[in-house]
Amino acid sequence: MHIRIRKDWELPESAATDEAVACSAGLGRRRFLRALGAGLAGAALAPALRAATGGFPSAPDAAYPAGDFKITPENLATSYNNFYEFGTGKDDPVVAANRGWKTEPWTIELAGEIEHPGRWDVNDLIAKLGGIGQRVYRHRCVEAWSMVIPWNGFPLAKLVALAAPRASAKFLKFVAFNDPSSAPGQREPILDWPYVEGLRLDEATHELAFIATGMYGKPIPNQNGAPLRLVVPWKYGFKGIKSIVRIEFTARQPRNTWQQMAPQEYGFYANVNPTVDHPRWSQASERVIGGGFFSGKQPTLMFNGYEKQVAALYAGLDLRRNY
Amino acid sequence: MNTLLARLLQSRAFVAACVVAPGLWPAWPLFVTGDSSVAADPAKYVLHHLGFTAACVLVAVLLLSPLRAILPRWRPVLVVQRHRRFVGVSAFVYAALHVAMHFVYEGGFATFRTDWQKPFILVGLVAFGILFILAATSLDRVVRALGSRRWKWLHRLVYVAAVLVLYHQISARKVFPEQVLWLFGPLVVAELARVGRAVVRGMGRDAGDRALGGGSGAY
Numbered sequence A: 001m002h003i004r005i006r007k008d009w010e011l012p013e014s015a016a017t018d019e020a021v022a023c024s025a026g027l028g029r030r031r032f033l034r035a036l037g038a039g040l041a042g043a044a045l046a047p048a049l050r051a052a053t054g055g056f057p058s059a060p061d062a063a064y065p066a067g068d069f070k071i072t073p074e075n076l077a078t079s080y081n082n083f084y085e086f087g088t089g090k091d092d093p094v095v096a097a098n099r100g101w102k103t104e105p106w107t108i109e110l111a112g113e114i115e116h117p118g119r120w121d122v123n124d125l126i127a128k129l130g131g132i133g134q135r136v137y138r139h140r141c142v143e144a145w146s147m148v149i150p151w152n153g154f155p156l157a158k159l160v161a162l163a164a165p166r167a168s169a170k171f172l173k174f175v176a177f178n179d180p181s182s183a184p185g186q187r188e189p190i191l192d193w194p195y196v197e198g199l200r201l202d203e204a205t206h207e208l209a210f211i212a213t214g215m216y217g218k219p220i221p222n223q224n225g226a227p228l229r230l231v232v233p234w235k236y237g238f239k240g241i242k243s244i245v246r247i248e249f250t251a252r253q254p255r256n257t258w259q260q261m262a263p264q265e266y267g268f269y270a271n272v273n274p275t276v277d278h279p280r281w282s283q284a285s286e287r288v289i290g291g292g293f294f295s296g297k298q299p300t301l302m303f304n305g306y307e308k309q310v311a312a313l314y315a316g317l318d319l320r321r322n323y
Numbered sequence B: 001m002n003t004l005l006a007r008l009l010q011s012r013a014f015v016a017a018c019v020v021a022p023g024l025w026p027a028w029p030l031f032v033t034g035d036s037s038v039a040a041d042p043a044k045y046v047l048h049h050l051g052f053t054a055a056c057v058l059v060a061v062l063l064l065s066p067l068r069a070i071l072p073r074w075r076p077v078l079v080v081q082r083h084r085r086f087v088g089v090s091a092f093v094y095a096a097l098h099v100a101m102h103f104v105y106e107g108g109f110a111t112f113r114t115d116w117q118k119p120f121i122l123v124g125l126v127a128f129g130i131l132f133i134l135a136a137t138s139l140d141r142v143v144r145a146l147g148s149r150r151w152k153w154l155h156r157l158v159y160v161a162a163v164l165v166l167y168h169q170i171s172a173r174k175v176f177p178e179q180v181l182w183l184f185g186p187l188v189v190a191e192l193a194r195v196g197r198a199v200v201r202g203m204g205r206d207a208g209d210r211a212l213g214g215g216s217g218a219y
């Protein structure tokens, strides 16, 4: 008999279906579907432009017994998005990212201080790295709300190994796509485009750091960052750069977009930390998306609940100053 | 057309409907179906909506007096003045609902013990305090007791409240919310026009005085 020991960062999948959670949100099923209908109609009308279909279908892993964690209903996680390239409203991307923006074919460039620079077709890359797996992670937005999402993809460490960093490589700089003709938000100076994010090399090779090419067992929808995005569950959501076109290995710490925009509010690390507030709002607690009208907030956990796994990365670092 | 508008604006029922309707908006699923934020976090949607409506109604009441100064003879502007108190108190009521909703959203008062120190919340709290004082001093009895001079002076605080609300609204978002431009823009334009008009008139009077050989000894 095959006994699988679940690592404690692999959140158990709840038995709750999308619908059950939707109803517990205080919305009747009909109304709920109607409420989403308008937003999703945009997605449904668009032809299948999804990329990175390599490795699918990928069924949810039945080896995880039901636990305390409730997976966010799929239709909320795929329609309530911060993706400013497609507008600043949470309901903008589901429509605007599905109006002909092509995420297939897609290439990603590995560059900088590495032995194996080059361009990869995303599907070839997935095949090269051994296919995809699934992980259920908490997702904590810097705006003090949270979701629980089953991601499909591969550990970032595998990609780093493929690139073979030189001794001089200390950081990864991620760069997102830049295509104002497809992305209406990029025609406006909302942020300094293209979106840039960064990780320390040891963060990138941590086993939790993940590149998602899918969610809920399907290829990742455009509005969630198709065809591949970063997922760093112990950091605020804005670290999870979407629709990556380039990863550069650097000796110097890159400046990420939000840090550039408002350095006193957003740092390079952006580790989830209930004891260090955003200057304008508290980070001690969070709203659970799909949790219902009167659910209040739940306490935010240090490193978003992954303290045991990642705290060692930051030994000796003043987290108050390096927010 | 003008008379119809004047008739409508004269009617308390019409003005009341205009003030109440936007507050009911989120309860009307017909209008909100396209918005995924309603399904994802309905409480936040209502919180934002009530705050936004409070700000709109506040701007509306603030527009009344500059409009009267700029268009002193236009009937719709004149007849709507009688609803100043009603609209002003409505702004307070929306703000109170917004604040109450904040505590629903937070799931109680526990978080407020530390949150009130955030400039963003503190500014909202002070603005709310001002609106409360102004609403409380709008009762006939209180107005009489205060005397119109003191009452007028006190009620100038509404401009302070407006500036605080502007700051509060901008800092509620991660990036600058464009809607504050079209919300507060007209108010700024109307106030500038009022000041401009007063200055022009004042200069006209001075010029007239001098032409008549009068004026103050300072000349």
Ligand code: HEM
Binding pocket: A281, B047, B048, B049, B050, B051, B052, B053, B054, B055, B058, B095, B098, B099, B102, B121, B124, B125, B126, B127, B128, B131, B165, B168, B169, B172, B173, B177
């Ligand atoms: C104790 C007083 C107040 C508290 C605690 C409070 C709290 C809040 C909170 C938590 C938000 C949303 C921030 C977020 O999205 O995370 C907000 C937004 C807002 N509030 Fe208040 N508020 C107060 C007073 C006021 C007053 C007096 C007004 C106006 C008359 C007002 C108008 C607004 C507006 C316009 C927004 C922005 C809504 C949007 O972005 O759509 N608030 N407030």
